[in-house]
Amino acid sequence: MASGVGLYAMNLYFTAALLPTVVADIGGAEYFAWAATAYLITAVVATMLVSRLLAGAGPARAYALAFALFALGTGVSALSAGMEQFVLGRAIQGSGAGLLTGLGYAVIRGALPPALWTRATGLISAMFGVGTLVGPVLGGAFAEFAAWRAALGTLAVLALALLPVAVRALPASLLGADPSGEPHRPAPVPLVPIATLAAAAAALSLSSRLGGPLVAVAIGGGLFLLVAFLLLDSRHANGVLPRLAYARGGSLKWVYLTVAALCAGVMVENFVPLFAQQIGGLTPLGAGLLGGALSLGWVASQLFSVGAGSARVPTLIRVAPWLLTGGLCTYGLLQIAEPGIPIVLAWALALFIAGAGIGLAFPHLSVAAMMSSSDEREGAKAAAAVSTTQLIAFTLTSALAGNLIALGDGPLSSARWLAFGLTALTALGIATALAATRASRRAQAERP
Numbered sequence: 001m002a003s004g005v006g007l008y009a010m011n012l013y014f015t016a017a018l019l020p021t022v023v024a025d026i027g028g029a030e031y032f033a034w035a036a037t038a039y040l041i042t043a044v045v046a047t048m049l050v051s052r053l054l055a056g057a058g059p060a061r062a063y064a065l066a067f068a069l070f071a072l073g074t075g076v077s078a079l080s081a082g083m084e085q086f087v088l089g090r091a092i093q094g095s096g097a098g099l100l101t102g103l104g105y106a107v108i109r110g111a112l113p114p115a116l117w118t119r120a121t122g123l124i125s126a127m128f129g130v131g132t133l134v135g136p137v138l139g140g141a142f143a144e145f146a147a148w149r150a151a152l153g154t155l156a157v158l159a160l161a162l163l164p165v166a167v168r169a170l171p172a173s174l175l176g177a178d179p180s181g182e183p184h185r186p187a188p189v190p191l192v193p194i195a196t197l198a199a200a201a202a203a204l205s206l207s208s209r210l211g212g213p214l215v216a217v218a219i220g221g222g223l224f225l226l227v228a229f230l231l232l233d234s235r236h237a238n239g240v241l242p243r244l245a246y247a248r249g250g251s252l253k254w255v256y257l258t259v260a261a262l263c264a265g266v267m268v269e270n271f272v273p274l275f276a277q278q279i280g281g282l283t284p285l286g287a288g289l290l291g292g293a294l295s296l297g298w299v300a301s302q303l304f305s306v307g308a309g310s311a312r313v314p315t316l317i318r319v320a321p322w323l324l325t326g327g328l329c330t331y332g333l334l335q336i337a338e339p340g341i342p343i344v345l346a347w348a349l350a351l352f353i354a355g356a357g358i359g360l361a362f363p364h365l366s367v368a369a370m371m372s373s374s375d376e377r378e379g380a381k382a383a384a385a386v387s388t389t390q391l392i393a394f395t396l397t398s399a400l401a402g403n404l405i406a407l408g409d410g411p412l413s414s415a416r417w418l419a420f421g422l423t424a425l426t427a428l429g430i431a432t433a434l435a436a437t438r439a440s441r442r443a444q445a446e447r448p
Contacts, residue, residue: 001107002127003162004066004100009131010138011074011097011155012039012394015090016270017139017288018148020277025148028083036270037205037402038087039094040395041198046098047388048194048240050106051381053099058173059107063166066103070096071159078152096159101387107170109370109383117370122306122363126299128266136273136295140288193233193240197392200225204399219403226396241389242382252382254436255368256389258317261429262358262365263393265324267401268331268422269294271415272351278411279335280344293348297327297355298362305360313364314437320361321429327354328426332419337412361433368436397425 015035023029046066053062073093080086104124112120142151200222207218233239234246244252269291276287305316330350334343370383404421408414 001104002124004063004166005104005124006127006131007070007155007159007162008043008097008101009128010135011070011093012036012131012135012270014135014139014151014155015039017136017273017284017291018143018151020274021143021146021148021284022086023083025146026080026082026086028086031083031087034087034205035083035090036398037201037395039090039097040391040398041201042091042094043098043101044201044388044391044395045194045198046095047102047391049189050099050102050387052189054103054106059103059170060167060172062099062103063170064163066096066099067159067163067166068096069093070100071156071163072096074152074156074159078149078156098387098391101391105366105383105387106381114371118363118367119306121366121370122302125362125366126302126359128295128298128362130295130299134292136269136288136291137285138288140273140283140285140291143284143288188238190233190236190239193229193236196225196229196232197240200229201395201399204396205402207399207403215403222399241385244382245385251436252369254432255365256385257432258321258361258429258436259365259386259389260393261321261426261432262324262361263390264397264425265328265354265422266294266358267394267397268328268351268354268419270398271401271405271418275335275411275415275418276344276347279337279415280339280347282344290344290348290351293351294327294355294358297352297357298359299355300352301356301359302363303359306363308364317361317364317437318430318433320357321426321433323357323360324354325357325423325426325430327351327357328419328423332416332423335412335415335419365436397422400425 019035022035050062053065057065070093073089073091073096075089076092077086077089080089104127105121108117108120108124139151142148203218203222203225207215207222210218233241241256242252244250245256246253272291272294273284273287276282276290277284280287280290282290308316327350331347331354334346334350336343339347366383366386369386400421401418404417405414407417
């Protein structure tokens with residue numbers, strides 16, 4: 001389970017470090033942001049299918065399909081002759097990656113006792129930090145030698161090597177049967193909400209490629225479709241998010257919104273290697289190392305956070321978005337022309353602090369989602385929806401990032417627009433974290 005999430009996270013930033021080299025080799029600079037967005041859109045859709053896939057296929061076969069799709073998409077990208085084929089491969093790869101990250105959370109509840117949920121989610125969510133730390137470094141090392149095809153080929157082989165491990169380690173069935181003796185049947189897929197969300201992300205991504213009044217039309221359309229997704233999903237009997245997420249007075253919606261705010265800040269790492277080369281003059285390897293600073297903070301703080309007592313959890317969740325927002329704001333303020341080594345080191349420190357905010361709260365938010373229902377299937381769905389929320393936030397933020405970068409008239413101003421735009425999004429998490437902890441405390445007090 002941890003390796004699947006780690007593979008997803010590593011690949012996202014592994015490819016970000018490789019993309020400048022890929023574009024230099026096969027062209028298609030206009031599709032730079034789409035390489036991330038296509039991957040994330042299909043990943044979001046895939047996470048929405050996790051609970052249904054588990055009910056119908058069981059953990060072993062679900063993981064086999066996920067690793068196979070990931071390897072296929074990676075292979076297509078590695079063999080691509082143009083950026084269009086590269087983006088197609090990323091879309092296929094994203095479908096496997098979305099399954100891997102969703103399965104990582106959804107299988108915990110049925111595989112482990114509640115006493116281990118916090119440590120298990122801590123390990124699995126730490127894989128986002130480990131993956132995003134290793135990914136930029138390895139990507140930068142391969143990019144140093146212009147060996148991007150070999151890099152992607154290595155990733156495909158790794159996914160294929162993990163496939164038989166998953167099949168051998170995991171049971172064929174996890175959810176078991178209903179008390180009546182009837183097997184679980186997968187719930188209908190909410191096609192309309194899924195299609196609406198994908199259309200929202202596509203509209204926001206497309207807006208960065210348009211000019212004049214069409215930009216405002218595309219952004220407005222994307223935001224309208226996002227609101228429509230939430231309305232349609234809340235009324236769907238088997239929606240993407242659990243019904244509890246839309247319940248009045250509940251904490252789950254605030255948990256998901258806090259997860260989304262934290263994940264919005266993560267997307268700065270997609271562009272750190274690019275701006276580090278263009279503004280700081282770093283080599284691909286040096287830029288890749290800088291790109292891992294946020295992830296290093298994530299992992300380091302999470303090692304401390306998972307051992308915290310229950311009394312300290314609300315404080316950690318409330319402090320987290322302050323650290324993330326402050327770190328990103330500082331990173332933006334430090335974007336100057338011809339920075340020296342001290343400024344580059346200050347970039348790394350600011351990103352490390354931002355990542356520390358994510359690590360403080362993330363495992364506890366995941367457990368809060370798992371414990372939102374006493375029903376096993378609803379709890380598994382709520383857990384899987386944590387990764388769905390992550391990827392929705394990644395996708396929408398990636399799409400908005402293209403617009404923020406387009407507002408700049410050069411690398412320096414684009415870097416500032418990106419940093420301050422993401423800071424505004426993560427600042428929303430300050431309010432949602434407060435609401436999540438208050439609602440959770442109130443719910444615990446009302447329990448017998």
